[in-house]
Amino acid sequence: MKILLIEDEPExxxxxxxxxxxxxxxxxxxxxxxxAMEKVALYEYDCILLDIxxxxxxxxxxxxELKKESxxxxxxxxxxxxSLDDKLKGLxxxxxxxxxxxxxIAELNARIKAVFRRKNxxxxxxxxxxxxxxxxxxxxxxxxxxxxSLNRKEFDILNYFLVNKNRLITKNALAEHVWGDHIxxxxxxxxxxxxxxxxxxKLQSSDAKIEIQSIYGVGYKLVEL
Amino acid sequence: xxxxxxxxxDDGLDNYKLLIIKRTEDDATVLQKTDFEEGNYTIxxxxxxxxxxxxxxxxxxxxxxxxxxxxxxxxxxxxAFKHGEDYYQLTVFNSTVExxxxxxxxxxxxxxxxxxxxxxxxxxxxVVLRKLWTPFYSLLNELKSYxxxxxxxxxxxxxxxxxxxxLESAVNALIIxxxxxxxxxxxxxxxxxHELQTPxxxxxxxxxxxxxxxxxxxxxxxxxxxxxxxxxxxxKLNKSLLLLSKIENRQFNEPSLVDFxxxxxxxxxxxxxxxNFRNIExxxxxxxxxxYLMDESLASIxxxxxxxxxxxxxxxxxxxxxxxNENSFQVTNTxxxxxxxxxxxxxxxxxxxxxxxxxxxxxxxxxxxxKLYGFEVGYSYDREHCFEVKMG
Numbered sequence: 001m002k003i004l005l006i007e008d009e010p011e012x013x014x015x016x017x018x019x020x021x022x023x024x025x026x027x028x029x030x031x032x033x034x035x036a037m038e039k040v041a042l043y044e045y046d047c048i049l050l051d052i053x054x055x056x057x058x059x060x061x062x063x064x065e066l067k068k069e070s071x072x073x074x075x076x077x078x079x080x081x082x083s084l085d086d087k088l089k090g091l092x093x094x095x096x097x098x099x100x101x102x103x104x105i106a107e108l109n110a111r112i113k114a115v116f117r118r119k120n121x122x123x124x125x126x127x128x129x130x131x132x133x134x135x136x137x138x139x140x141x142x143x144x145x146x147x148x149s150l151n152r153k154e155f156d157i158l159n160y161f162l163v164n165k166n167r168l169i170t171k172n173a174l175a176e177h178v179w180g181d182h183i184x185x186x187x188x189x190x191x192x193x194x195x196x197x198x199x200x201x202k203l204q205s206s207d208a209k210i211e212i213q214s215i216y217g218v219g220y221k222l223v224e225l
Numbered sequence: 226x227x228x229x230x231x232x233x234x235d236d237g238l239d240n241y242k243l244l245i246i247k248r249t250e251d252d253a254t255v256l257q258k259t260d261f262e263e264g265n266y267t268i269x270x271x272x273x274x275x276x277x278x279x280x281x282x283x284x285x286x287x288x289x290x291x292x293x294x295x296x297x298x299x300x301x302x303x304x305a306f307k308h309g310e311d312y313y314q315l316t317v318f319n320s321t322v323e324x325x326x327x328x329x330x331x332x333x334x335x336x337x338x339x340x341x342x343x344x345x346x347x348x349x350x351x352v353v354l355r356k357l358w359t360p361f362y363s364l365l366n367e368l369k370s371y372x373x374x375x376x377x378x379x380x381x382x383x384x385x386x387x388x389x390x391x392l393e394s395a396v397n398a399l400i401i402x403x404x405x406x407x408x409x410x411x412x413x414x415x416x417x418x419h420e421l422q423t424p425x426x427x428x429x430x431x432x433x434x435x436x437x438x439x440x441x442x443x444x445x446x447x448x449x450x451x452x453x454x455x456x457x458x459x460x461k462l463n464k465s466l467l468l469l470s471k472i473e474n475r476q477f478n479e480p481s482l483v484d485f486x487x488x489x490x491x492x493x494x495x496x497x498x499x500x501n502f503r504n505i506e507x508x509x510x511x512x513x514x515x516x517y518l519m520d521e522s523l524a525s526i527x528x529x530x531x532x533x534x535x536x537x538x539x540x541x542x543x544x545x546x547x548x549x550n551e552n553s554f555q556v557t558n559t560x561x562x563x564x565x566x567x568x569x570x571x572x573x574x575x576x577x578x579x580x581x582x583x584x585x586x587x588x589x590x591x592x593x594x595x596k597l598y599g600f601e602v603g604y605s606y607d608r609e610h611c612f613e614v615k616m617g
Contacts, residue, residue, distance in 0.1 A: 009423050015430040022437075080422035082467065084479070084522070102426030102460055105433045153498055168437045170450075172457050180495065181529075191502045216446035218436055218453070 001116065002026045004045040006036040006062065007078070008054050012101075016049070019105045020112075022167070033057030040066060045073060047115055049108075050095070052079040052086060060086070063093040074115045078103070104173035106164045113163040127162045130209035130224045134162055143206040153178055154199050161212060161222035170219035196220060227324065231300065234319050235283055238302040241266070241317050242281075246306050249313075256308060261288070266317045271305065276312030279305040288318065298323055360384045364393060373404050411474050418467035425463065429456050458584075465586040468526070469573075472593040477520040485515040485528065486549050492529045493547070496536055504542045507532075513551040517616055519598055527594045530587045531556045531612050538610075546609075553615040564606035571602070 003025045007013040010031065017027045028043075030036035033056030040048070040062065048066075052059035059077065066073045075095040079086060082100040090098055096118070097111050117125060117136075125136040133142045139155055141148050150158065156178045161169065171192045200212050209225045245266055249255050256268050271279075281304045287296040301318040360382045367380035379400060382393040432453050436446060471477065486509075493500075493507050500507050517524070535545045535558035543559035569575045571592040574585040591612075595602040601615040 009427065011427045012423060012430065015427065015434055018434055019430070080419055080426075082464070084477075101422045102429050105430055168433065170433060170436070170453065172453070173433075179498070188499075191499055194502055195498070215436070216441070216443055216450065218446060218450040 001046045002028070002044070003112070004028050004030060004036075004039055004043075004048045006030045006049065006054065006059065007051045008032060009051075016108070019108070023109065023112075025112075031055075033062070036062055037065065040071060040073065041069075044071075046119070047112055048073045048075045049112075050075050050077050052077060052081060052090070060089055060093060063090060063095055067094050074119055076108075076111055076115060078108075104170065104176065106160070106167060106169045106173045107177060109167060110160060110163045110177070127159070129162055129165060132208045132210055134159060143208045146206075148202065148206045150199075150202065153195065154202070157195065157199055161220070162210075165222055165224070168215050168219050168221050174219070227322070227327070230322055231283075234300045234321055235302070238283070238300060238317050238319055239281075241319070242302055242304050242315060245315060245317065249306075249308050253308075256313060261318075265319065266315060269314045269316075271312050271314045273312050276305040276307070276314070279303075279314070285321070286318075288320075290320070357386075360386060360389045361392075364389065364396070368396065371400070373400065373407050411470065414466055414470040415474065418463050418470070421459075421463050425456060425460050429453060429460070432456070462584045462586070465584045465590065469586060469590055469593055472523065472590065472597055475597065477523050477597075479520050479522075480518045481521050482516050482518055483521050483524040485517070485524070485554060486511050488525055488528045489532070489547055489549060489554070492525070492532050495529070496532060500536050500545070503536070503539070505536055505539050505545060506543075507536075507545045507547070509547045509549070511549040513549070515549050515551065515554060515616075517598070523594050523597070527591055527614070528554075530591050531614070534558075534587055534612075535560075535610075544609075552617070553613055555611055555613045557609045557611040560610050562608075565604065565610065567604040570604055 001024075003020055005013055005016055005020070005027055007016065007029070008031050013029050013031065017029060020027045028039065028045075030039050033054045036050075036054065036059075037057075050059045050062060054062075059079075063075060063077075066075065073094075075090075076097040076099060077086075077090045077095050078099045078101060079090075080101045087098045096115050099108065099111060127134040127136070131144050134140075134155075135142075136159065141150050141155065141158065157174065160174065160177050171189055175188050175192055196212060203210060203212070210222055211225055212220050212222050215221055245255065245268075249268075256270075258264060258266065258268050261267055281302065284301045284303065286299060286301050288299045289295070290297040298321050299318040300321040301316060304315045304317075306313055306315060364380055364382050371377070371380060379397045380393070382389045432449050435441070436449055436453075441449075489509055493509060497507070532545065532547065535556050538560050539545065539558050540560060545559075546555075546557045548555040548557070571588050573589040575588075591614075592602055594600075595614060599617055603613050603615075605611045605613070
């Protein structure tokens with residue numbers, strides 16, 4: 001999988017690249033408008049991470065160019081501007097997603113995976129891990145072909161863990177992803193712990209060959225057994 | 226004025242006296258005239274001693290006048306002269322002004338003058354001055370209703386009066402300066418918040434990556450985790466400030482008809498897990514349909530901030546009760562058994578406790594949204610805390 005990262009802030013570009021390389025993606029970096037235009041014209045990418053405010057031009061112009069040349073870029077906009085206008089403009093110009101800085105690495109991973117899944121959709125939309133199948137269309141979870149019921153939030157949590165397999169998900173990232181902005185108070189950690197405990201119990205009782213591990217008490221990661 | 230008239234008459238009488246005395250030298254019959262009759266003088270023979278004692282003197286007196294058939298005021302000169310060896314007394318008179326008539330006439334003239342003056346002043350004031358000052362008052366009215374935060378055209382002066390034109394340009398220069406300062410200040414929070422996003426993204430992403438390292442020892446990991454928490458708070462704070470300044474800068478302009486009961490249900494559903502976890506019971510009472518034409522994301526923030534507050538500042542096993550009426554909604558919750566300071570709770574960074582969780586901006590955002598749409602938001606306490614939003 002080849003990803004083009006268009007981001008002018010070198011330090012941010014570096015950490016994003018590090019993180020993406022952990023997922024074994026091939027990452028190329030364009031730090032400004034001109035080099036970005038050159039790269040999208042010359043090469044083909046599976047996904048483009050696009051910053052809007054760039055030296056030399058606007059990311060939205062790059063998006064327009066892609067649309068004009070009908071290049072299938074699978075663009076995710078990453079912008080410091082949480083502006084509805086930009087969002088609507090970007091999505092209207094064919095971007096797949098819009099992520100506001102600062103974001104959690106796990107969130108970026110999830111968005112990229114979602115883009116890939118949509119791209120390689122062959123009728124089904126499933127995540128296969130170990131002996132488990134998470135069907136995103138049917139919203140079902142099966143272990144060894146046997147159906148297990150999960151409630152809405154448990155399904156969302158498991159989905160988030162599965163797309164971030166072997167990666168750390170901080171409690172904050174999880175809370176934000178599953179409960180949105182609604183839970184931002186200090187006691188959310190006990191709450192998340194409680195939710196994870198329930199999910200773990202379900203996974204154990206289902207003989208799933210996946211496990212959610214605690215990492216330093218900071219967060220969790222899902223591993224295949 | 227009367228003195229002047231007397232003086233003039235006196236001169237005439239003096240002159241007349243001399244003429245008569247001169248005439249007596251030519252015509253002795255004149256000396257026989259002891260009554261006024263057709264002439265304006267009388268001559269009486271008097272004793273020498275009396276004549277020598279006498280000085281010329283003027284008197285005002287009344288005499289019967291044939292033409293007026295009445296006593297009229299006259300000026301009378303009494304004098305003495307010597308003719309041959311004899312002494313005579315001469316009395317000359319001249320009719321003088323009728324003082325009361327004069328005063329009356331004068332009074333009326335002055336009265337008329339005064340009335341005409343007043344009428345002219347009123348006319349000039351009302352017609353001419355009003356017309357002259359029209360541009361001034363129209364400018365004044367424009368200034369009274371001028372709001373610097375609204376992008377309306379600058380006030381203008383009609384007409385060509387130089388002074389008013391100068392006033393207009395001075396006022397406009399002032400408004401432009403004030404407006405610039407106002408916008409810069411408003412933009413500052415927004416720009417600062419935007420500029421903070423990228424550095425925050427770098428720090429938090431780097432730390433998250435660092436935490437993934439297997440080699441990290443638990444104590445370091447805990448430190449990093451604490452830093453991440455702090456950054457998280459900073460990020461939330463930054464986002465809230467950004468939202469607040471966006472609301473105040475009126476950057477939300479996607480009004481649609483918002484159904485509040487739907488919004489409340491959605492919000493309750495989102496928070497259900499958390500409420501259940503803390504054993505808080507949420508109930509919703511809907512007595513009417515509440516809809517309003519406003520930005521949907523703001524409506525959602527308004528509702529969710531209030532409900533979130535009610536859940537997070539609640540006690541374990543507490544209750545949250547939401548009532549939706551025709552043009553208001555209420556969120557009531559159990560909580561601390563004391564009234565909050567209603568004059569302060571909507572201010573920025575007013576936290577009831579020193580828990581480091583909230584941003585202290587939740588209710589400030591609620592108030593900013595209400596202000597934007599002209600809603601009225603109030604707090605009351607009657608064993609339970611109650612927040613009510615009334616829509617116009």
